[in-house]
Amino acid sequence: MKIERPRGTRDFLPGEMEKRREVESRMRKIAESFGYREIATPTFEHLELFTLKSGEGIVDEMYVFADKSGRELALRPELTAPVMRMFVNECSVMPRPLRFYYFANCFRYERPQKGRYREFWQFGVELIGSDSYLADAEVINLAYQILENLGLEFELQVGHVGILRSLLSPLGNDKASKIMRLVDKGDEEGLLDYMDDIGVGQDLKEKVLSIIDLKGDEGVIDEAKELISFDFTHLENLSGILHELGVEFEFNLGIARGLDYYTGVVFECYAEGLGAQKQVCGGGSYELSSLFGGPKAPSTGFAIGFDRVCEVCNVKAKKDVTIAVISLRGFESHAFRIANRIREKGLRVVVDVMGRSLKKQMSFASEIGADYAVIIGPDEIEKGVVTVKNMETQEQKTLSEEEAITTFLSRTKG
RNA sequence: GCCCGGAUGGGGUAGUGGUUAUCCUCUGGGACUGUGGAUCCCAGGAGCCGGGUUCGAAUCCCGGUCCGGGCCCCA
Numbered sequence: 075m076k077i078e079r080p081r082g083t084r085d086f087l088p089g090e091m092e093k094r095r096e097v098e099s100r101m102r103k104i105a106e107s108f109g110y111r112e113i114a115t116p117t118f119e120h121l122e123l124f125t126l127k128s129g130e131g132i133v134d135e136m137y138v139f140a141d142k143s144g145r146e147l148a149l150r151p152e153l154t155a156p157v158m159r160m161f162v163n164e165c166s167v168m169p170r171p172l173r174f175y176y177f178a179n180c181f182r183y184e185r186p187q188k189g190r191y192r193e194f195w196q197f198g199v200e201l202i203g204s205d206s207y208l209a210d211a212e213v214i215n216l217a218y219q220i221l222e223n224l225g226l227e228f229e230l231q232v233g234h235v236g237i238l239r240s241l242l243s244p245l246g247n248d249k250a251s252k253i254m255r256l257v258d259k260g261d262e263e264g265l266l267d268y269m270d271d272i273g274v275g276q277d278l279k280e281k282v283l284s285i286i287d288l289k290g291d292e293g294v295i296d297e298a299k300e301l302i303s304f305d306f307t308h309l310e311n312l313s314g315i316l317h318e319l320g321v322e323f324e325f326n327l328g329i330a331r332g333l334d335y336y337t338g339v340v341f342e343c344y345a346e347g348l349g350a351q352k353q354v355c356g357g358g359s360y361e362l363s364s365l366f367g368g369p370k371a372p373s374t375g376f377a378i379g380f381d382r383v384c385e386v387c388n389v390k391a392k393k394d395v396t397i398a399v400i401s402l403r404g405f406e407s408h409a410f411r412i413a414n415r416i417r418e419k420g421l422r423v424v425v426d427v428m429g430r431s432l433k434k435q436m437s438f439a440s441e442i443g444a445d446y447a448v449i450i451g452p453d454e455i456e457k458g459v460v461t462v463k464n465m466e467t468q469e470q471k472t473l474s475e476e477e478a479i480t481t482f483l484s485r486t487k488g
Numbered sequence: 489g490c491c492c493g494g495a496u497g498g499g500g501u502a503g504u505g506g507u508u509a510u511c512c513u514c515u516g517g518g519a520c521u522g523u524g525g526a527u528c529c530c531a532g533g534a535g536c537c538g539g540g541u542u543c544g545a546a547u548c549c550c551g552g553u554c555c556g557g558g559c560c561c562c563a
Contacts, residue, residue: 078536078554134489135561152563184561185489196563259561333562353563379563403521432522440524451522465524 082184082192092391097224097384098177101197104220108212110175110199115156117179121146123155127335127365135182137192149181152333154375155362157200162368170203170371177380189351189382198377202363205372207311210339210359211319213374214312217355218321220378221343224387228345228354230322231289233329234309235336235358241281241302245274251334257286258330286328294325312339335360339374347386354382395446395486397423398439402432402451409450412460415475416448421482440465445485448478 079085086094102112125133137149150156153176165172177197186192199216201209214232221228238257242250249272256265262283269279281301288294292313295306309325316323329340340358348354357376364370397416401409406426413423424442426435432449439447449461454472462478463470473481 081554132562180563182562185559186555188557190562194563198563261560331562350558350560351563356563377563382563400523428516431520433520433524434517436522436524438524444524447523449523453522461522463523468524470523 080192082186084191084193089391093389094380094384096391097380097387097389098197100223100389101220101378101380102175102177104223105175105197105199105216108173108199108216110173110201110216113157113160113174113176114178115150115153115160115176118147118149119156119159121148123159123366124148124151127155127362132182132333135184137181137183150178151180151182152377153178153180153196153198154200154333154335154360154377157375158202158362158368158371158373159366161200161202161371162363162366165202166363166368166371171209172202173199174202175199187349187351189348189379189385191381195380196377197380198357198375200373200375202371202373204374205338205359207308207315207339209372209374210308210312211315213357213376214316214323214341215319215321217341217343217357217376217378221345221355221383224383224389226345226354226383226387228343230324230341230343231326231329232309232312232316232323232339232341233326234339235330236338237298237302237304237327238282238285238330239337240304241278241285244278245272253282254330254334257282257328260328286330288325288327290324292325294327298327309339331356331358335362335365337361337372341376345382345386348382351379351382354379354386393443394422395482396442396444397421397446397448397482398435398442398444399423399425399448399450400432400435400439401426401449403429405450405452405455408455412448412450412475416479416482419479419483421479421486446482 121136121138124136132151136151139147141147157174157176161172175198177195179193179195181193183192184190197220199213201213214230218230235254238254239250242253245253252268253265256268265282266279269282274282284301285298288297295309295313298304299306313325323341329342331340331342336358338359341356342353343355344352345354346352355376355378357374359372359374361370361372363373399409399413399416409425413425416423424444426438428434430438436447444465447463447465449463454460459472459474460478461470462473462481
């Protein structure tokens with residue numbers, strides 16, 4: 075009986091892994107160039123960590139299970155909450171701000187679709203300890219640079235959930251959160267129905283609807299000022315610095331985010347070519363630390379949908395030089411020895427383990443895209459040399475082992 | 489959670505109730521024990537699962553599973 079892959083999961087073949095690793099390493103490099111350092115948290119956590127504040131949306135779609143002691147656990151659906159848990163547990167006395175990044179798999183029990191899987195990878199950062207607009211600017215700038223570096227065509231939208239939240243504060247937390255969720259869904263009808271149900275006044279209702287429709291350049295802020303008394307300095311400062319950095323974006327005050335813990339600036343990036351799953355990055359500022367029993371630590375972060383990014387970017391993995399050491403029958407041990415010598419120089423070498431004829435070994439070398447074939451037989455061993463064939467040019471030379479290695483290394487540098 | 493469409497060797501496919509399930513590709517071996525991409529030969533490998541209809545099911549019906557797309561939601 076054949077065992078199938080679980081629904082919503084994927085296998086990655088070597089070609090695809092090479093591309094994924096290339097994308098991953100670029101993300102790491104850029105995050106590290108901003109001073110972010112990698113962390114890792116457990117694949118599963120206490121269910122409570124996610125039910126506390128992440129919002130219904132995510133809780134309904136988690137992989138939840140009980141272990142043998144009856145503990146309620148969940149596979150992580152995202153990493154912000156775990157990172158903040160870790161921060162509270164281990165890092166509360168480290169010098170602020172803290173700059174962390176992660177690259178890890180997450181799990182959500184949803185209907186799989188293009189760009190949406192039950193196991194998926196997120197690359198994200200958290201900048202912990204600052205509530206300045208500068209922190210938001212750095213994080214948005216970093217996300218922007220990563221997506222730019224990968225050659226993605228994308229659109230960046232920036233909003234601020236504080237505006238709506240302050241408008242809704244008279245309604246109390248629960249009702250406000252429910253409204254935020256409806257806003258996030260873009261469900262205007264449901265939003266109106268709900269506001270009618272709970273008796274929201276006409277004036278407030280109109281303001282909410284006006285705010286969530288505000289999209290565009292700085293003019294949006296002026297329009298918002300007409301509607302609500304709110305301190306827009308933070309957003310204005312952020313806007314100024316982003317402009318100076320050449321980060322292209324537009325305001326969208328209707329961004330509400332699916333996760334409940336955002337408090338201030340929020341942002342999302344959309345790429346083309348992914349159908350409904352076009353959001354490749356989302357983030358914003360939040361305060362989770364005190365909720366998890368730690369000191370107050372205003373933070374900003376983002377998560378990039380790694381799989382989605384990989385699907386639309388056309389990054390190519392660099393191909394390493396590959397050498398096939400080919401031996402005649404009875405000379406296998408010589409082939410193994412010479413292969414090891416070449417490997418010591420950091421090169422990739424494959425030898426035959428099928429006991430194949432020279433012809434088949436050549437054919438195999440060709441099929442796997444080897445750059446050189448090194449042929450070992452009685453003639454070579456007797457003279458203490460190797461035969462090196464350039465698979466592309468078909469040029470063949472008799473060289474000492476040292477000369478052969480020099481040839482390969484020069485190819486690597488070129 | 490909802491809607492639509494699929495599922496035949498590893499990959500791509502033909503086959504609308506009736507021999508041994510088609511073809512391409514692939515994989516292994518050989519022709520060919522000192523030279524790759526070509527050619528030829530041989531071999532390997534399949535109707536998602538469970539139930540039903542039928543003398544007989546890959547084919548028709550039902551359920552499940554999985555895949556693709558959309559809604560919803562999100563990364």
